[in-house]
Amino acid sequence: MAKLSVSDLDVRGQRVFVRVDFNVPLxxxxxxxxxxxxxxxxxxxxxxxxxxxxxxxxxxxxHLGRPDGQVVPSMSLAPVGVRLAELLGQPVRFVNQCVGPAxxxxxxxxxxxxxxxxxxxxxxxxxxxNDPAFxxxxxxVADTYxxxxxxxxxxxxxxxxxxxxxxxxxxxxxxxxxxxxxELQFLGDELEKPARPFVVILGGAKVSDKIxxxxxxxxxxxxxLIGGAMxxxxxxxxxxxxxxxxxxxxxxxxxxxxxxxxxxxxIQFVLPSDNIVATPVDSGKKDKKGRPKMDLTQPRVNTxxxxxxxxxxxxxxxxxxxxxxxxxxxxxxxxWNGPMGIFEDPRFAEGTFAVARxxxxxxxxxxxxIIGGGDSVKAINKAKLGDxxxxxxxxxxxxxxxxxxxxxxxxxxxxxx
Numbered sequence: 354m355a356k357l358s359v360s361d362l363d364v365r366g367q368r369v370f371v372r373v374d375f376n377v378p379l380x381x382x383x384x385x386x387x388x389x390x391x392x393x394x395x396x397x398x399x400x401x402x403x404x405x406x407x408x409x410x411x412x413x414x415x416h417l418g419r420p421d422g423q424v425v426p427s428m429s430l431a432p433v434g435v436r437l438a439e440l441l442g443q444p445v446r447f448v449n450q451c452v453g454p455a456x457x458x459x460x461x462x463x464x465x466x467x468x469x470x471x472x473x474x475x476x477x478x479x480x481x482x483n484d485p486a487f488x489x490x491x492x493x494v495a496d497t498y499x500x501x502x503x504x505x506x507x508x509x510x511x512x513x514x515x516x517x518x519x520x521x522x523x524x525x526x527x528x529x530x531x532x533x534x535x536e537l538q539f540l541g542d543e544l545e546k547p548a549r550p551f552v553v554i555l556g557g558a559k560v561s562d563k564i565x566x567x568x569x570x571x572x573x574x575x576x577x578l579i580g581g582a583m584x585x586x587x588x589x590x591x592x593x594x595x596x597x598x599x600x601x602x603x604x605x606x607x608x609x610x611x612x613x614x615x616x617x618x619x620i621q622f623v624l625p626s627d628n629i630v631a632t633p634v635d636s637g638k639k640d641k642k643g644r645p646k647m648d649l650t651q652p653r654v655n656t657x658x659x660x661x662x663x664x665x666x667x668x669x670x671x672x673x674x675x676x677x678x679x680x681x682x683x684x685x686x687x688x689w690n691g692p693m694g695i696f697e698d699p700r701f702a703e704g705t706f707a708v709a710r711x712x713x714x715x716x717x718x719x720x721x722x723i724i725g726g727g728d729s730v731k732a733i734n735k736a737k738l739g740d741x742x743x744x745x746x747x748x749x750x751x752x753x754x755x756x757x758x759x760x761x762x763x764x765x766x767x768x769x770x
Contacts, residue, residue, distance in 0.1 A: 355770040356537060357528040359400055359499050365408035366465050370495035370520070371530065372512050372763075373397045374502035374747065375415035375433045386432050391440075393504075394433060396747055398440050400501045400530035401468065405441070408465035412494060413437075414451060414474055414512050415502065422478030434470040445470050451477065452490035460494040474512045481510055488515025495520050501530025506763030507751040517766035527767045532747065537764070539723050539744040540755050547686035548721065549575055554677070554708060556581030556691030557728065560604045560611075563691065565757040567611050570688070576621040578677050580669050580693030580704060584625050587612065588658060596660035597633055623680070627670030629694065629701060630655040632663055652700050668694025669704035678711040687712050690725030690752070692732050706736045713741035725752045 374393050379386040388394075404411045418428040434447035443466075448459045451471040459469050474480040479487025488511040492498075498520040500506065505513050517527040529537065553574040555563055560583045570577065579587060582599040589595050590605035590612070615622035631649035638646040654670050655661075669677070681687065689712055693704035709732060716722040722742040724730055727749045733739050746752040755761055 356534070356764065357526060357768045357770050358534050359403060359528050359530050360534075361770070362497065362526060362528055363407070364404060364497055367409055367496040368412060368460060368463070368494055369404055369409040369497045369499055370412050370414065370492065370516060371400065371404070371499040372502045372505075372516070373401075373413050373415045373530075374504045375413075375430060376417050376504070377433060379417075379427070379432065381427070386427055386429070388432055388436055391436055393747065394437055394440065396532055397501045397530065400499065400532060401441060403531065404499070405443075405466050405468065409497075410460065410463040410465060411468045412460060413468065413470045414491065416475040416480065416505070416512070417473050418475070420473065420475050422475070422481070424476045428473055428475075430470060430473050437468075437470065441468065443468065448472060452487070452493075456494060474510075479511055481508075483509050483511050483515045485515065487511045488519055492516045492519035495525065497525050498527040499530050500527075500763050500767060501532045502763070503533045503536040503746070503748045503751055505751070506533065506748070506761040507754045507759070509762035513763040514766045517763075521766075521768065529764075529767055533764070535744065536746055536748060536752075536755075540725070540746060540748070540752060543686070543721060543723065544573065544688065544756075547573065549686070550684050551686040551688075552576045552578065552681055552684040554578045554580065554681075554687065554689040554691075554712075556583065556693050556705075558582045558599060560586045560601055560608055563753070564604075564607050564611065566690070566753060568614070569756065569758055571611065571615050571618060571620055571622075574620060576623065576680055577615065578623050578680065580625060580673075580677075580708070581691050582666070583691075584628075584669075585660075585666055587624050591658075593658040594660060594662070595666065596630070596662050596664045598660055598666040621680075623676070625669045625673040626676065627654060627656045627672045628660070628666045629653070629668035629670055629704070630660055630664040631667050631701075633665050649695075649698070649701075667698075668701040674704060674707040677708060681708075681711040681715050682718075684715050684720050687715055687720055687722040688725060689722070689729050690727070690756070692728050696728075696732050696735070702735075705732045709733045709736040709738050713738045716742050725756065727752070
């Protein structure tokens with residue numbers, strides 16, 4: 354997918370509107386909002402620095418949280434501007450509006466190489482509604498549009514799709530940032546004709562969330578390894594007992610169809626041969642939705658396909674880990690999306706971390722490894738192996754939709770090379 358890139362543009366003296374993803378987690382500390390994970394800020398620094406070096410007037414726009422069209426002070430991007438200035442080594446002017454006279458005045462005062470950060474675009478209802486008038490207002494300070502926010506590229510919002518359309522209609526250029534360019538390269542080009550064997554690892558809770566990805570990847574992969582709670586839906590579909598495991602009883606027909614398609618195409622579709630199980634016990638507490646919170650007690654290895662009626666599957670077992678690692682050892686391309694168990698609990702993290710180690714080892718031997726966003730990225734970072742894989746997607750939902758073959762509005766709005 355050859356899209357025009359920021360690297361291709363001469364933007365000296367131009368007002369460049371850059372949609373970034375600064376949707377970072379914030380916690381209140383001593384009356385101030387503090388960034389607890391600055392990964393998303395760091396990931397777009399390369400694009401911003403490139404634009405600075407090219408002499409652009411860099412105008413940054415992002416959302417943060419879900420303020421639902423209201424001004425929510427705790428979701429202000431002001432703390433991001435402070436940290437971004439430190440990372441860039443130069444001042445970043447923060448404007449507490451994203452449209453209107455204050456924005457125009459700030460942009461009019463900019464010199465080539467200056468950086469301005471606008472306030473949270475989702476403080477306006479017109480952002481998520483992709484309101485044409487709001488998009489026009491945002492685009493009024495833009496000569497060129499750059500999208501470097503892959504995590505929101507699957508949303509047709511004003512700042513991700515509407516502004517690009519306005520700028521293009523005026524004859525301006527609309528291009529990818531360096532981050533989105535890499536996303537398209539690895540999730541698109543690299544997986545279109547992967548080096549083989551191509552091993553796909555899919556985990557997470559629900560078959561229904563991944564069935565379109567499974568269906569598409571069955572056409573490309575040599576081996577698909579299944580973990581996480583979705584494995585229990587496949588097991589149930591095959592007639593096994595799954596005890597109290599998280600399962601989608603109404604999706605067994607979909608699971609059987611996937612298994613049949615894989616068999617017909619000669620694809621190895623591998624399910625866990627054993628697992629870690631635990632006994633859920635009512636803690637006497639309630640969750641946020643008022644449901645009983647369960648404590649997972651007495652974890653143990655469960656061999657075979659059947660899980661006792663009183664127990665819940667929480668991770669892949671040691672025999673499965675050995676088998677999956679053996680398969681991954683010969684891989685030339687690896688795509689991983691979804692954890693193998695409840696990795697947030699150290700007792701049930703070994704399956705996920707073992708797979709992370711196996712992926713890193715395959716990478717060290719020359720395989721290309723692509724981590725498909727969301728919990729997989731969290732897990733591999735938690736295992737301290739993030740620097741030992743080829744690429745980690747920032748996309749989450751956007752990664753899944755792209756892997757499914759869906760058109761992402763924020764990418765489609767950009768110009769082809």
